[in-house]
Amino acid sequence: MVSAPLLKPSRKYRVVQWATGSMGRSALRRVIDHPDLELVGVYVYDPRKVGVDAGEIARRPPTGVRATNRIEDILALRPDVVLHMSRITLPYEQQNADVVRLLAAGIDVISTAGFHHPACHGLAYAGPLLEACKRGESTLAGVGLNPGFIAEQVATLLTGLCAQLQSIACYEIADASSMPAPEFVFGLMGFGADPAQRNVTREPIATMYGELFMEVLHAVADATGSHVTSLTPEHAVTLAPREMQIRAGTIAQGTVAATQWRWRARLESGVEVLHSVTWTADPAMHGASHREAAAWRIEIHGRPNVKATIALEDPDPAAPHMRAAVDATVAVALHAIPAVCAAPAGFHAVPGALQLHRRGG
Numbered sequence: 279m280v281s282a283p284l285l286k287p288s289r290k291y292r293v294v295q296w297a298t299g300s301m302g303r304s305a306l307r308r309v310i311d312h313p314d315l316e317l318v319g320v321y322v323y324d325p326r327k328v329g330v331d332a333g334e335i336a337r338r339p340p341t342g343v344r345a346t347n348r349i350e351d352i353l354a355l356r357p358d359v360v361l362h363m364s365r366i367t368l369p370y371e372q373q374n375a376d377v378v379r380l381l382a383a384g385i386d387v388i389s390t391a392g393f394h395h396p397a398c399h400g401l402a403y404a405g406p407l408l409e410a411c412k413r414g415e416s417t418l419a420g421v422g423l424n425p426g427f428i429a430e431q432v433a434t435l436l437t438g439l440c441a442q443l444q445s446i447a448c449y450e451i452a453d454a455s456s457m458p459a460p461e462f463v464f465g466l467m468g469f470g471a472d473p474a475q476r477n478v479t480r481e482p483i484a485t486m487y488g489e490l491f492m493e494v495l496h497a498v499a500d501a502t503g504s505h506v507t508s509l510t511p512e513h514a515v516t517l518a519p520r521e522m523q524i525r526a527g528t529i530a531q532g533t534v535a536a537t538q539w540r541w542r543a544r545l546e547s548g549v550e551v552l553h554s555v556t557w558t559a560d561p562a563m564h565g566a567s568h569r570e571a572a573a574w575r576i577e578i579h580g581r582p583n584v585k586a587t588i589a590l591e592d593p594d595p596a597a598p599h600m601r602a603a604v605d606a607t608v609a610v611a612l613h614a615i616p617a618v619c620a621a622p623a624g625f626h627a628v629p630g631a632l633q634l635h636r637r638g639g
Contacts, residue, residue, distance in 0.1 A: 291615050294319040294357045294385075298327060298335050298345070300600070301390065302363045305608045306336040309361070312612070319355045320345040323364075349376060353383045358619055361611055362389035368482050370489040371403060377418065381410035386417045386618050388611050393420030394430070396625055398496035398506075399489065404625075411623045419618045419626040421610050423603060424450050424574070425494045428588070429553060430627075433576050434501035440580035446498060447552040449575040451564050454557045455524040456599040463526035468515075469559060470527070471534045478537055479513035487539045487555075494553050495543040497627065504547035512540040516563060524559050535559045 293315050295306045309315045310332065320332045322345040327335060332343040346352065352360070360380050367373050373391060380387050387393075396404040396418070411418055420426060429448045437443055457463050464470045468478030478484070492509060499506050516536035522529040529535050536558035543551045558564055561573075578584040590602040618626050 290314055290316050291359060291619060292316050292318045292355075292357045293615070294321065294352055294355060294360045295332070296321040296352075296360050296362045297364045298322050298324075299363070299365065301604050301607060302361075303336055304601075304604050305361055305363060305611065306332060307338060308608055308612055310336055310338050310341060315612075315615075317341060317343050318357050319343060319352050321349070321352055321360075322347055349379060353379065353385070356383075357385055359386040359388060359615055362387050362391060363611075364391050366391045366486065366490060368486050370486050371399075374403075374407060378406050378410040381407065381416045381418055382414045384414035384416050386419075388419050388421055388614050388618055390420075390422045390426075390607055390611055392425075392490055392493070393418055393625075394422075394425045395420075395493035395496045395500070395627075398493055408624060411625070415623045417618050417621045417623060417626045419614060419621075420493070421607075421614050423607050423610065424448075424555065425491060425497075427610055428574050428576070429494050429551075430497045430501065432586070432588070433578065434498060436576060436578055436584050436586060437502060437580070439584050440578060440582065442581040443502065443547075443549055444579045445550040445552070445577075446502075447554070447577045449554045449577075450556065451561055451573045452555065452557050453561050453599065455559050455561075458525050460526045463524070467557060468534055468537060469524075470529045471515075472532075473515060473517065473534065478515060478534055479511075484511070484513060484539070488541070491539065491541055491553055491555070495541060495551050498551050499543070499545050500627070502545070502547065502549060504545040504549065506543050507546050508544045510542050512542055514538045514540070516558070518559070519563075522559050529559055536563060 293309050295302060295309055298306060309317045317332060320343060327345045328347050330345050331340045333339050333341040364373055377387055396407050407418060433446050433448055454463060466483055471478050488511060495509060496506055515534045518529045518531050518533055518535035521531050522535055536556055538556045540554040556564055573589040576586045590606055592602040
């Protein structure tokens, strides 16, 4: 497979890959294969990977770059950019300490684990990150599919077709049936929970999702030239209509088979923004296909109304289920490198803002 060229490459970028889970390994392969990128370091959480050549981790020939779990080793490399692909943490801000150290050392950070709109969390959260950017003259950017791309770029771009704008709604269906870890699927995500004994929508994952996805709503508000005046969660669960077998185990009839995380925001402009993410054991319950790694529906009401659907499919029907979504997320991160490295110090938002829609506009 030929690596896609980066946007306006002006030089070769020295890159550190931070974390090597399923997404991190895919990113590592793309960095190794890319003619405009030079892999200089790899950060890992698994002690068994420490000292292992990056090529072995990525199923590529030896690179001479060995993985480390010491941030001091990464700082000493002085890379242009770190591709930060750690798992989103509970609590949400737990990962910030490492990111602050990277930024303060003058290293740009592109993260798929948040940081889409740090300022919306207030000064206590955003202040240390922004101060680190100033101290290191570095840039922080949060990227991804959702959050990061669907609402913030695609939906806001489509509002450019509207002479008047009333509402923006984005709906995602994500298939959890092939996720392998029972402790994650049945534990943290709450699948198989008896609703009479456990309210998944009030557990810590709801808080974490709320902190992550509120950034989407604030970013959309910015992109349309407004700001959020109210934000209301509207979460729900879908119960299994029958016993369901997924990779992580068995979901009993009448227990949680899907979780819908939904937030409704009102903007100062009068526009309403709805953002909905559904994790499901069976996409067919929601009108989607198992072949689609993820699917989105965008509905914009105004003058005129605009509707769009987006689905990701791997060209190989035998490919691992989530590979298309992982490949797309990695592509978004890699394509952001030139812009982030050229951006002024501070928080960087990927272009896509229209800032035209005001009340009655």
